[in-house]
Amino acid sequence: MKNSQISKLSDKELVDIHDQHLYQIDKSIFGNKYTIEEIGDIIPGVVMLHNVSLETQSLAYMNSAGRENLGYTMQELRDMGQDYYFNFFPSGQADILLEGLSSILVNNAYQSSYSFYQQVKTGNEDSYEWYYTNCKLLKKTDCNSEGNLLMISNAVKGMGYLVGKVNKALEQNSYILRNYKKFASLTKRELEIIQLLVDGKSSAEIADELFISKHTVNTHRKNIVQKLEVKSFAELLQFALAFDLTT
CATH class of the missing domain: 1.10.10.10 (Winged helix-like DNA-binding domain superfamily/Winged helix DNA-binding domain)
Structure with missing residues (x-):
């Protein structure tokens, strides 16, 4: 997809393409084509793997781009446990996120994704930046044994550019792109x-x-x-x- 075409896409079309990317990544991990670390290296934006159950939630992995944005090491983020969700999101947003993740678990919704806009505190400043975040429940494999929820988060600014880079990185299967909406329905x-x-x-x-x-x-x-x-x-x-x- 050319940049000129991307710039003409509506917000909904960009979100649909983002959902398709998430499915393709899940399929690549489940098929042992990539590890989560390899995915994190090639996908623009913040790639995370969370360990989520109905009782507890914690961060298992975040790529280097995300760690640099937050200004923390991977070990420091892991040590936060569930407090991670309250340290970087405004009051109330963390609860909404955790409620959404719980609904995915209850319904075992492996074929669908949960998407939302959120404000994230990055760097050493107390200001927040808007991100579009998409997450998907994964089936356990050796490649994602530390967590069961894949999450990709990108700054709302520049999402069209993101789509072009991800398309190129993943070499999307055209059949899946054409039929993903049917699958999700x-x-x-x-x-x-x-x-x-x-x-x-x-x-x-x-x-x-x-x-x-x-x-x-x-x-x-x-x-x-x-x-x-x-x-x-x-x-x-x-x-x-x-x-x-x-x-």
């Missing part, structure tokens, strides 16, 4: 049914496995076809392979 039940369909299960077998009626399965299948706009099993399989929905 799927419910947890629809994702389960897609996995069973590409595994060769019939509607009756899916109904038995999920303890729902065959009629309910068929309704879900119709909704899946409408959302994905697929016309054959081959097209459904292509989608499932691209978004890791095969067993």
Whole structure:
């Protein structure tokens, strides 16, 4: 995408592209293509990995760009524990962030992301700068064993430039870019049914496995076809392979 095209994108279009980048990074980590440290080295902006549960939250990793912005070492940030979230955000914003992270955990929303604007205190001054932050729940792998939540944060100023750099760094898969919105629109039940369909299960077998009626399965299948706009099993399989929905 050329810089002239980027500059004409709306805020919503920039956010959509940012979501796609986050999914691509998650897929690269899960497929053992990159470690979180390697991701942190190539992605512009602040890349973080958090260890999040319903009881506690703590920072596990932050790339050098983020550490330089805050003026702390990685060990100092880790030692803060949950106080990290209150040291750099205005009063009230930390609570909103932690509530959002908890909702992701409760819903096991691996296919979706949580996005928000926040003010962050950087450097030695008491002033705050606006950032656009996007986070995504990760499945545990050897590459992200220290944490389970990937977060990317970028200053609102210059987001168009960011999109161009990330596109080049990750060499985006065009199919995923074209179909990411469809993937994000799927419910947890629809994702389960897609996995069973590409595994060769019939509607009756899916109904038995999920303890729902065959009629309910068929309704879900119709909704899946409408959302994905697929016309054959081959097209459904292509989608499932691209978004890791095969067993």
